[in-house]
Amino acid sequence: MSLRQKTSDYHAHYGFLCDFDSRNIYLFDCPKRRLNKIPNTYDSRELVLGQYYKAEHTVIEERDVEEKFRRNVKFFTADDHELYADTIAVMPNNRPGLEKFQGKIWSQYLGFLRDPQNKFADTMIGDELGWVTVKYAPDGDTVFEITYVVPGCRVQLDDEELIPTPWSREYTEWVPPQNHPSAFIIRNKHKPLTSKQHFVRHAVCIETNKFNPAYNSKHEGSSERCHNLFALNLGMIRSLKPVKIGAWYQHEVNDNRCWKKGNRDLEQYHAVAACKLFQIEAPLPTKVVFGNVKFEVEFPFDHDILESRENRTTIGWFRRQKGMKKDAHFWNKYLGKVEIYPEEAMEIIQKVEKYRRDLLEPFKSEPVTVVGEVVRHRDSYENNKTYPEFGIFSVQNVIGIKDVKGKMINV
Known part of the structure; x- marks a missing residue:
């Protein structure tokens, strides 16, 4: 067919x-x-x-x-x-x-x-x-x-x-491709975007009314202020169109490097701006608190990402926290690379270890899901220059953990 x-x-x-x-x-x-x-x-x-x-x-x-x-x-x-x-x-x-x-x-x-x-x-x-x-x-x-x-x-x-039926040996079911979020990220920030890269399926407004670094007082119509969106594939990008803090959008982008030779050397954040914005339903629980956007995100607990095996033998949480990995993170298909600081990493490990302490084998090794509150990284502007080497977001608060059945655990 x-x-x-x-x-x-x-x-x-x-x-x-x-x-x-x-x-x-x-x-x-x-x-x-x-x-x-x-x-x-x-x-x-x-x-x-x-x-x-x-x-x-x-x-x-x-x-x-x-x-x-x-x-x-x-x-x-x-x-x-x-x-x-x-x-x-x-x-x-x-x-x-x-x-x-x-x-x-x-x-x-x-x-x-x-x-x-x-x-x-x-x-x-x-x-x-x-x-x-x-x-x-x-x-x-x-x-x-x-x-x-x-x-x-x-x-x-x-x-x-004729197409094979599900009960025939020849039948193969279509399965959506399982791509890691990092596979979609445009890494060369100084290369003009291709036509395929001009579409953004999910973007969220994380800041409004910021100084526009591309503002040109000599250019009629140039805007002194802009708003910042985040998209998985592009990182932080500007919008000169009205947007609402915490709102999610589907949109396209204009890339000045694609049509003006003098802009070929511009970095992506200065050259790219969102256009044809259409507000969509939030794919993640999203709220705005005192002007800051916060997301509720779930991610699998991976001890090796947070802490080395050697550090787990350290006596005392004060010393153990100092040994937490400095590059701890997880990946989200909407927010990209999300960084986890040692304090939050320690809190996650404490909750999981307390939960598993009284479990029988082999239940101690069952998967655990972490529920965290994620916010814009304090160094988001600097991180954006090399994203995804560094994340645009970080975990601010550990809400809790869930067991293998998805039930929230009281620890």
Whole structure:
């Protein structure tokens, strides 16, 4: 199945429009059989349910799909607000080894389907392809629910149109790539950004009304003040557009080095400015206290990151704290490298060691999650010059720890 997607458009989404509101649109990606929630940076009056779109920041375009695909899944609306689709579905045979799939209905285009009234099982037998009508009704790990099964209809597809079922040996499930946050960071601060690097999916305003280092009094329209945003891939960047402290944005950037030769030697913070800003939901718990932005972040406890094995034998916490690693940190997919100072590192270790003291083996080695309050690093401007060698944020307060089941531990 091909939907004519361009893999080079890494920040674009493709799919059938299933729903939208003032904040988000919901596109169903049939090749990956998943529903994508995307900030609505478009004119909602022009959106059409069931239409196949390519969606980028502020730009959404109708796209065609291949005929062999369109023959086997057809979206339509009822009452102008409910989305349905006619498609092909199948269920497994009742044979040994397939017990976990019993009662499951699967569409090679829409994934697993809910069938609360057993309409498919009452009409079809295992491994037979049949036509069904489904309604868009996301619930849990399913997105569509069967409302009708065409009686007596058996479908035959050419081999090239068949996709292996989850209960077949040939089936491989699409898994999102697991990239370390550092893989996305632009490290050369003096090199003009490429067109792909002009898009920022998540940025947060961490300071407002600061002096603009790129201000030029001789240049009409140059702004003396600016606001500072942070984005994982770029570090700290300026915004000359109005923004709100603690608010998160999706946006693009302008890079003066890309169009003005005289600016080629400028450092990234002086050359790059956010544009086309659109406020989005905060991906992390975020609050503003006395003008300072604070985030609640969870990260796995890693003793080796905080302290060497030799230092753990030191007697007395006063001396032991002095031996904590000076480069302790963790990585967050929104905040990048977050530094941990010795005092907070010691507090984390104390909580974990107290919790594990009375545990039986092998429970002492079970994973522990740390919940911390993160703030802008006191040396953020200097750190930004070499980010991610140094982090833009640091742990200010250790809120607590969670056990392997995610339960907060009282220690």
